[in-house]
Amino acid sequence: MPSPAPVSAMSAVAARRARQQQAQATTASKTTADVEIATEPPSKRPRRSIEGAEPTANGGESKGPRTRSSKVQEESSPPVTRAAQQKQASRSDQLGSQPHDVVGNHEESDQEGDEEEMTENEVASVIGDADGYESPADTPAELQNFPLSKARLNKNNILYGDEDALCVRIKEKMNLALLGQYDLWVKRGVVSLMGAKLHPSSRVYRVYAPSTHSLPVIKCVSGVDGEAEVEIKSCKSGLSRLRDISPLYQRIWNGENTAADKITLKGGLKDSRRTFSVLYTSADDSLKRHLRPLHLDKKWSASMKGLSQRHGRLRVLICGPKASGKSTFCRYLLNHVLSPAPDADNGYTNTDGVAFLDLDPGQPEFAPMGQVYLAHLRAPFFGPPFTHPSLDDVRDGQILRAHYIGATSPKEDPDHYALATMDLMEQYRSLLARHPQCPLIVNYPGWIFGQGLEVATWLIKSLGLSDVVYMSEKGPAEVVEPLNMAANEARVPMTILPSQPTDFVSRSSAQLRSMQIQSYFHLAHPSGLVNPLWSEAPLSRTRPIAVDYTGSKQGILGIMVMGSQISPEMLREVLEGAIVGVVAIESPNAIMGAASQASEQRPVEDDEENESDTDEYGDIDSSELRVDRAASGSLANAVVRTPEDLPYLFIGSGTSIPLDPKASNCLGLALIRSVNAESCQLELSTPIPSSHLRDAIEQGHELVLVRGQLDNPNWVISEEYHAARAAERRYQQTIARGKKDNDFVDDQDKQNETLMLLRERIRRASNVPWMTVVEDNSRRHREAAARREKSLWKLRKKAYPGSESETDW
Structure with missing residues (x-):
């Protein structure tokens, strides 16, 4: 691990940030809440990967070492407020530091939520998010007015525009940069977009241009009379609604209408908003983000x-x-x-x-x-x-x-x-x-x-x-x-x-x-629709798939664990809340030699004379394990039954031998929400289309769940909390708009009752394992949270010395 930055330099940064905090505190009206994700130590420590050389100002690679955030600075750093976050430059990944990820409920105005009315609901995570998040730079960089579009919209090149669509002509060698989501239809001429040359056709292309990446530009390659004609139309995919369940999806789409938008929206409704915005320069962005066009060397x-x-x-x-x-x-x-x-x-x-x-x-x-x-x-x-x-x-x-x-x-x-x-x-x-x-x-x-x-x-x-x-x-x-x-x-x-690294990343x-x-887990492909849709409903509020793991209706052949030595009696603890691969077994010989190896090493039911089982499996009581007997050479012959009757493919010395790629195929991922030992069922959430599972079963393939070395999805735990906060915020905004426009709103008693129910939902959502909501955002509580997180990291380093985060590739 690299040595920390000099204390003097960190002290200067801490002093500057302390002054900023003091200035912001004079105008703050309410206490900001902190969310601490205090996760259990995973099977291996979250990685801190070396992302390569830090880009220089001209886009090249720096020869010097990349700087790392000091733990001294992190312990004394206040949470980033909304105003500071807007000004903050999201530099390239800061390496080796304990993360300080801002998970405030920042949302785009209007479409993404009214930012001015959500200050009281801002949420900032404490240092050390267990998802392995790497923080952007703590020191704000100066925003530059960076050119994005060469073309300028006026009455001569705007064919029509309303609150839903915009049709424009673009001259040859001119381009137009847009931020947001839209459907693109090329009506005349040829345009280039992200390497593709699009010719006139009836085909409509779905384009996603978030601020997390460089913005794609629509460039006219050739056209009729030197101009190309394109129609840009708003689309509603549901992807932007994921901001309600994850702070990472906030502030990544278009904000307030730009000057170009206002020109094309003349004659429309007063508060018309599209799912995209035309930007001439980065200064047009109302959220003041570091936006850059996507171009090639x-x-x-x-x-x-x-x-x-x-x-x-x-x-x-x-x-x-x-x-x-x-x-x-x-x-x-x-x-x-x-x-x-x-x-x-x-x-x-x-x-x-x-x-x-x-x-x-x-x-x-x-x-x-x-x-x-x-x-x-x-x-x-x-x-x-x-x-x-x-x-x-x-x-x-x-x-x-x-x-x-x-x-x-x-x-x-x-x-x-x-x-x-x-x-x-x-x-x-x-x-x-x-x-x-x-x-x-x-x-x-x-x-x-x-x-x-x-x-x-x-x-x-x-x-x-x-x-x-x-x-x-x-x-x-x-x-x-x-x-x-x-x-x-x-x-x-x-x-x-x-x-070609990126200068700024958010x-x-x-x-x-x-x-x-x-x-991936919130994606759906409804029949009859070309483009996918996303659901913002937390996974905890969706109906799980119940899969029998034993009996006549057993839906899976077995469960494997890769990369870790997990004893059978600990299998349930490893599976609950974990992401697994759903693999179709196309041949009983998917694990070559597994049957003979398992018969030599596994414990045998009611075999009182076999005392070597206790030595091999530690403190496991072999009488609690049941072995499925099957024909020689079959995968089922390698199954060990755990105390919960889970079918554990316990191969080798505690670590499953990977399945032979020639005889297996991964259908996708699933989240194991719980193991119900009473009904012998697994409750799963998976976006795998049912047709894929049905086809695999009809072809005679067995299904195996494979637990790898991926960290547990801690974002699942906090989804309900963020969704509850978003529901309360939307209701408060509805009340405020109703009063402003003199529209009908619920009476005061009804409003208080609804708010009480919404806040009760927030309270229940915050009372879950491995997540603690700290209402007191004082410096003392932040430092105490940082110390707790620091101690957890020490524990993980000691327990997992060979983890990927220490010896990154």
Whole structure:
């Protein structure tokens, strides 16, 4: 662990922040509440990953070490208020520090909530959120008036506009930047967006442009009389409503109407609001965030153009260090290859789609973390990963096969990772039989040093690639040279491109992972709709799926635990509140040699002479365990029954051997809400479509739940609390608007009764395990909370010395 920053420097920062706090305290009217997520120590400590070199002002990589927040500063830092948060610059991830994540109920005005009326409901988390959140910079950076759009809207280029839609003409080489969510229809000309060239058609594209990422720009490539015509329409996906259950989703969409919006809304209703806003510069943003347009380095553009010219022969591996822009490059290249050009000059039209092999389990593009998968895409996607956390639309794209790694890093089990990769490549070869002109794009994780480098060079030699792209011109040589040698040996050209990190980010990589998995569990694909919808209802208020784990209606074959030695009697404690992979077993030999190994090591029911069981399983009473006997070679022969009768696939010396990728397929993730020992049922929440589960069962596949090394989803615990606070705030805003507009509102007694019920809901929601609401926000309580959290971290370091957060890749 790096040494803390000098105390003198931290003291100066603390003094400055203390003065800010004193100035804010003079105008504060009510006490701010703190939420402390005091989580139990997980199976391993939340990671503090090294995200790469800190970007410099010109977008390059800094050669010096990245700064880390001092614990001294964190203990004395006050919670960030709404006004300070608006001015605060969200710099690149601060590494190695105990997180100080602001989870205030900040929301966009009007659409996202009235920010002026919610000061009393602000919530700030104490230091050390157990989800592994990394904090943005504590020192506010000066906001710059950064240009976003070249085009300016006026009566000459605005065809029509109302409270729902806007139709404009954009001249060639001009662009328009928008913030929010919208549907884009290209009516005339050709425009480019996030690498894709969109031609006139009846197709409407859904675009998500949150402030968490650089804003995509709509640029006119060519047009009739030098102009392109596009219609931009508001959309309601429900994604913005997730702000009611998670602070991470607050303040990420458009705020008040900008000057350009007001011009196009003339003649509309007084308080008309769209789900998007047109911005000329970053100063147009009413929430004063660091907004930047999404643009490409010239070398990136040239490389994409050259790669796309390989057409159906393209097989490219994208690799490089962390935070170098691999995901952005892959996203742009995918959209570029998928661009629907009806009449290409060279006569080539992509009708077979693109295969995307995502080998990054930490930050996957189209699936929640912990998986590697092969996806077949047929249309471009516009938005960050949390806007498409899964693929269930057969028309635009689908995941052909996935394997559950159970961790955010491949280094936990490189052998299983390599086997999963080779199986996915076999699936790609099968795809080529149906779509012979389907190119392949491989996204390799930032695990590029040590053993990760060995795996990368092995993949270059084994996958039959056409190209290798390395995303950093600054080396290091000990990585670039082996990669270049492997490429030369495989006779594959290797291209080295400059990294393109982001100057300002409002969410760390850990927070984005949390947003993506929360988006995944709240996602729905209603039949008959092209675009997905999200529900803001807390998972605790949704109906769970009850699955029998024993008896004639047993719905699962067994439960596995990867990466940890868990005794059978502790299985229930490990499962409740955990996220598991739902894996379909396609062959009884999914664990090779498991039956014979289990028969030698497992305890036998009523075997009083077998005293070795006590030595092997510690203090476990073998009489409490029941073993399912089955035919030799079957997975069921390896099942051990726990005291709750749970079917535990207890293989090896306490750690389950991973399933053979050739005989298994991950269908998705599920949250185990509880284990009901009386009814022998598991209560699950999962967004996996019922049709996928039904198809697996009809094909004769058994289902296995796999508990990996992912941290417990602590965001589930706090969802009901944030939803209750949001309900109270909305009701108070309704009362205020009713009084202002002289509309009918409930009488005073009815209002008091409703508010009392809403506040009782907040009280109940705050009284849950591992979460404590601190109403007293004094410095003494904050420091006491910081000390408690600090002691928990010491405990975790001592208990889990080899955790990923200490030896990051």
